[in-house]
Amino acid sequence: MTRYQHLACLLAERIEQGLYRHGEKLPSVRSLSQEHGVSISTVQQAYLVLENQQLIVPRPRSGYFVAPRKMQPPVPAMTRPVQRPVEVTQWDEVMTLLDGRGNKSLTTFGGGAPDITHPTLKPLWREMSRVVQHNQLDVFSYDDLAGRPELRQQIARLMLDGGANISADELIITSGCHNALSVALLAVCKPGDIVAVESPCYYGTMQLLRSLDIKAIEIPTDSQTGISVEALELALEQWPIKGIILVPNCNNPLGFIMPDARKRAVLALAQRHDIIIFEDDIYGELATDYPRPRTIKSWDIDGRVILCSSVTKTLAPGLRVGWIAPGRYHERVLQMKYAASGTNVPATQLAVAAFIRDGHYHRHLRRMRQHYQHQMETYTCWVREYFPCGICVTRPKGGFMLWIELPESVDIVCVARQLTRLEIRVAPGSLFSASGKYRNCLRINCALPASEHYREALQQIGEALHHAMEES
Amino acid sequence: MTRYQHLACLLAERIEQGLYRHGEKLPSVRSLSQEHGVSISTVQQAYLVLENQQLIVPRPRSGYFVAPRKMQPPVPAMTRPVQRPVEVTQWDEVMTLLDGRGNKSLTTFGGGAPDITHPTLKPLWREMSRVVQHNQLDVFSYDDLAGRPELRQQIARLMLDGGANISADELIITSGCHNALSVALLAVCKPGDIVAVESPCYYGTMQLLRSLDIKAIEIPTDSQTGISVEALELALEQWPIKGIILVPNCNNPLGFIMPDARKRAVLALAQRHDIIIFEDDIYGELATDYPRPRTIKSWDIDGRVILCSSVTKTLAPGLRVGWIAPGRYHERVLQMKYAASGTNVPATQLAVAAFIRDGHYHRHLRRMRQHYQHQMETYTCWVREYFPCGICVTRPKGGFMLWIELPESVDIVCVARQLTRLEIRVAPGSLFSASGKYRNCLRINCALPASEHYREALQQIGEALHHAMEES
Numbered sequence: 054m055t056r057y058q059h060l061a062c063l064l065a066e067r068i069e070q071g072l073y074r075h076g077e078k079l080p081s082v083r084s085l086s087q088e089h090g091v092s093i094s095t096v097q098q099a100y101l102v103l104e105n106q107q108l109i110v111p112r113p114r115s116g117y118f119v120a121p122r123k124m125q126p127p128v129p130a131m132t133r134p135v136q137r138p139v140e141v142t143q144w145d146e147v148m149t150l151l152d153g154r155g156n157k158s159l160t161t162f163g164g165g166a167p168d169i170t171h172p173t174l175k176p177l178w179r180e181m182s183r184v185v186q187h188n189q190l191d192v193f194s195y196d197d198l199a200g201r202p203e204l205r206q207q208i209a210r211l212m213l214d215g216g217a218n219i220s221a222d223e224l225i226i227t228s229g230c231h232n233a234l235s236v237a238l239l240a241v242c243k244p245g246d247i248v249a250v251e252s253p254c255y256y257g258t259m260q261l262l263r264s265l266d267i268k269a270i271e272i273p274t275d276s277q278t279g280i281s282v283e284a285l286e287l288a289l290e291q292w293p294i295k296g297i298i299l300v301p302n303c304n305n306p307l308g309f310i311m312p313d314a315r316k317r318a319v320l321a322l323a324q325r326h327d328i329i330i331f332e333d334d335i336y337g338e339l340a341t342d343y344p345r346p347r348t349i350k351s352w353d354i355d356g357r358v359i360l361c362s363s364v365t366k367t368l369a370p371g372l373r374v375g376w377i378a379p380g381r382y383h384e385r386v387l388q389m390k391y392a393a394s395g396t397n398v399p400a401t402q403l404a405v406a407a408f409i410r411d412g413h414y415h416r417h418l419r420r421m422r423q424h425y426q427h428q429m430e431t432y433t434c435w436v437r438e439y440f441p442c443g444i445c446v447t448r449p450k451g452g453f454m455l456w457i458e459l460p461e462s463v464d465i466v467c468v469a470r471q472l473t474r475l476e477i478r479v480a481p482g483s484l485f486s487a488s489g490k491y492r493n494c495l496r497i498n499c500a501l502p503a504s505e506h507y508r509e510a511l512q513q514i515g516e517a518l519h520h521a522m523e524e525s
Numbered sequence: 526m527t528r529y530q531h532l533a534c535l536l537a538e539r540i541e542q543g544l545y546r547h548g549e550k551l552p553s554v555r556s557l558s559q560e561h562g563v564s565i566s567t568v569q570q571a572y573l574v575l576e577n578q579q580l581i582v583p584r585p586r587s588g589y590f591v592a593p594r595k596m597q598p599p600v601p602a603m604t605r606p607v608q609r610p611v612e613v614t615q616w617d618e619v620m621t622l623l624d625g626r627g628n629k630s631l632t633t634f635g636g637g638a639p640d641i642t643h644p645t646l647k648p649l650w651r652e653m654s655r656v657v658q659h660n661q662l663d664v665f666s667y668d669d670l671a672g673r674p675e676l677r678q679q680i681a682r683l684m685l686d687g688g689a690n691i692s693a694d695e696l697i698i699t700s701g702c703h704n705a706l707s708v709a710l711l712a713v714c715k716p717g718d719i720v721a722v723e724s725p726c727y728y729g730t731m732q733l734l735r736s737l738d739i740k741a742i743e744i745p746t747d748s749q750t751g752i753s754v755e756a757l758e759l760a761l762e763q764w765p766i767k768g769i770i771l772v773p774n775c776n777n778p779l780g781f782i783m784p785d786a787r788k789r790a791v792l793a794l795a796q797r798h799d800i801i802i803f804e805d806d807i808y809g810e811l812a813t814d815y816p817r818p819r820t821i822k823s824w825d826i827d828g829r830v831i832l833c834s835s836v837t838k839t840l841a842p843g844l845r846v847g848w849i850a851p852g853r854y855h856e857r858v859l860q861m862k863y864a865a866s867g868t869n870v871p872a873t874q875l876a877v878a879a880f881i882r883d884g885h886y887h888r889h890l891r892r893m894r895q896h897y898q899h900q901m902e903t904y905t906c907w908v909r910e911y912f913p914c915g916i917c918v919t920r921p922k923g924g925f926m927l928w929i930e931l932p933e934s935v936d937i938v939c940v941a942r943q944l945t946r947l948e949i950r951v952a953p954g955s956l957f958s959a960s961g962k963y964r965n966c967l968r969i970n971c972a973l974p975a976s977e978h979y980r981e982a983l984q985q986i987g988e989a990l991h992h993a994m995e996e997s
Contacts, residue, residue: 147863148856148859148860148863164667166666166667169662169665169666170662174665178657178658178661181657181664181872182654182657182658185650185653185654185657186650186654189650190641190642191843192653192841192843193641193646193840193841193842193843193844194638194641194841194842194843195636195638195842195843196842196843228700228866228867228869228870229867229868231867232865232866232867235864235865235866235867239736243716243738244715244716244738257863257864260860260863260864261864261865263864264711264860264861264864264865265864265865266715266716368665369664369665369666370665370666370667370668370868371663371664371665371666371667371668371870371871371872372665372870373867373868373869373870384620387620388620388732388736389736391619391620391729391732392707392729392732392733392735392736392737393704393707393733393736393737393865393866394700394704394707394865394866395700395701395703395704395707395729395845396701396842396845397700397845398700398843398844398845398870398872398873399843400653400843400870400872400873401870401872
């Protein structure tokens with residue numbers, strides 16, 4: 054046995070024994086070479102062997118990491134929500150979850166905040182300071198109703214990455230993606246209308262439907278390929294559906310990217326039934342693979358796709374910079390924005406425009422895509438280690454959310470209540486359904502640091518789940 | 526005749542002959558003393574004589590100004606809108622008016638922007654820069670759903686000035702006053718509901734009602750004392766009215782402050798008929814007289830008054846910092862805010878909180894109250910000089926808007942269209958009515974500089990009005 058083979062065996066053994074955890078960083082080449090008194094190239098060869106065995110994975114500029122366990126837990130099956138329009142409920146749980154935001158002593162896995170601590174965000178500070186110091190009149194004045202032109206130009210450039218060729222004049226800036234969806238729904242729908250949604254569907258979107266008295270019909274959705282075209286077609290034939298809300302790229306909460314063929318099939322269906330597609334692209338730029346996936350908007354020929362997005366997940370929520378490409382509803386969206394929300398803060402718009410223009414945005418995205426991928430792998434390892442057997446876990450293609458399905462008998466709403474006593478907050482799956490389904494599921498935000506504190510908190514969640522399974 | 530009497534006569538003659546215009550600043554005491562070779566005290570005595578004759582008015586730290594002409598134009602009579610609920614129309618004109626915002630070559634009297642050029646605003650820059658540099662995590666993170674606690678504390682203090690004792694926990698921060706009113710209406714009303722409004726009523730409020738499919742019933746309103754309690758009572762007896770939107774302090778567009786007795790009468794009526802009062806206090810702190818007038822909210826004992834306000838008019842629109850004291854609707858307003866608008870920008874909230882805390886806010890208010898009063902006097906002089914005879918003009922008790930009523934035969938909507946060719950924008954009165962009344966009225970924003978440019982533009986409006994009257 055050569056030296057490097059010997060070293061490889063030794064390391065494989067340590068991984069096997071759990072001395073190096075799944076997802077954990079391995080010692081650097083230099084330190085291993087010193088520790089074992091072998092040459093740098095010997096260590097490199099040993100790592101190559103382990104990499105070929107898929108025991109470890111290299112990460113550019115970060116070193117080598119223990120690979121996730123080969124036995125991935127299965128992914129959740131196609132969902133089966135109630136097949137009729139229902140009124141959205143679940144207010145109280147959502148408000149309780151949000152309540153935790155200000156409370157620093159809570160450990161909250163249920164929220165949607167991104168990681169805002171990365172140094173690639175630093176130029177954004179500089180831009181904010183510069184804007185405040187040098188554009189005082191702009192910063193204090195009423196914004197254009199459609200938003201700052203310099204920002205709209207930059208957003209138009211970004212949208213090309215998703216395949217959509219849209220001019221700055223066709224865009225309207227909003228106070229985040231949620232506000233974009235709000236004015237879009239106000240523009241298109243009346244109270245009492247029915248809108249189709251993926252199931253599970255982000256709870257904020259559900260609450261928005263509720264506040265506007267719009268009924269939701271939940272469509273079966275696959276955790277790897279997205280909404281079922283067949284089920285959608287059946288629903289469209291049966292109910293007077295006004296539009297459909299989709300998160301086709303890096304779906305929240307399931308993490309899938311709809312294959313292009315399915316995106317086009319849904320668009321064709323929308324054209325045939327003359328309905329509107331509300332496309333939520335807020336996570337689209339955080340797809341693990343580069344270049345980013347196409348938007349449905351990119352195939353839109355008759356302005357029926359209303360694309361909503363923001364920098365909330367890619368940069369920072371506190372900026373409140375979102376946008377909407379409202380297609381044929383441009384005038385009406387502008388009216389609804391004026392009437393219901395008003396104009397936006399110019400300062401953050403100007404800073405974001407400069408940040409994109411100067412290339413900082415794509416640099417930051419590159420960093421965050423890699424980072425979140427790594428985070429999700431680490432969290433998946435932890436979940437597998439601490440959570441009961443028999444669970445299903447999504448394999449997200451981007452974003453930073455994991456969706457975990459437990460056996461039907463487990464009631465996460467009860468578990469969540471118990472966890473509150475430990476100052477841990479999770480988002481029970483029932484928040485993601487208009488009809489209260491998915492009580493056996495939960496969503497985990499992997500943008501939180503992969504620190505000892507969060508590992509332990511996840512371990513505590515795991516214990517609570519074990520306990521719940523034994524009781525059920 | 527003594528020297529000072531001689532000088533006083535000479536100056537009175539010059540005023541009479543129009544050598545010094547109404548509202549214009551007179552020469553300083555020092556320069557007059559040099560010009561006429563008399564002592565400082567002689568000039569001072571002469572000015573005192575003219576002041577006693579009400580020909581001139583002193584302004585602290587600014588000198589003496591020619592008094593507005595003694596023959597004030599009459600104020601508009603009690604309005605007489607249609608006495609039934611109607612659906613709001615007038616979209617297109619409003620959107621055209623707003624279109625002008627970004628266009629620097631337009632002279633726009635129709636907007637609502639305050640004067641943001643005063644040096645008393647400078648500390649706000651410093652605060653903004655400080656916040657951006659030192660509170661980076663706060664600035665990038667999701668805001669608390671109710672808004673930053675430090676700002677809510679300061680707002681609670683401000684509200685004491687209007688007589689309302691409200692804790693920080695009872696307040697919710699919004700993206701401006703308009704957004705506050707939007708979530709308030711969403712919380713209280715359903716589509717198809719009827720809401721009473723003063724007539725005329727700010728066009729933004731009208732559009733908000735329209736976007737939410739709420740019908741408006743316009744109540745006769747006096748330009749000096751506000752809404753007619755009798756007419757409101759009749760309407761309440763006849764229609765199932767859900768609530769009433771009032772701007773009782775420094776009303777937009779009429780400028781009145783409702784006498785306290787009338788405020789209490791309206792509140793008693795609201796209690797008797799169990800309706801909600803939406804109190805818009807956005808101009809309340811810009812009342813000419815100090816201390817500021819009381820809010821209706823200050824007498825509210827059962828949480829039926831929802832107070833909405835912001836710093837948009839007192840500080841700057843680009844901050845998008847508003848608030849709502851939702852009384853009994855606290856939980857529901859919070860839900861509607863979450864669902865329809867989302868959270869706000871923390872950066873501007875933190876800056877405004879510090880600006881108020883350090884006493885800069887009240888200093889700025891003192892300055893602006895005086896400034897706007899002076900501006901409105903100057904604009905009133907110009908209007909009297911350039912506009913046709915037979916007009917009525919409001920005598921605002923605060924804020925910075927003038928409402929001008931021409932003979933019924935004049936159609937300001939047509940005049941406004943003609944003025945567009947001269948790149949001048951005005952707000953025709955019809956925007957302030959759900960049913961298209963007040964086509965013979967217009968609102969003028971007096972926060973614009975009292976410069977030669979705006980004087981000439983006002984003169985051009987006057988000429989267009991003369992022309993329209995001759996034709997009619």
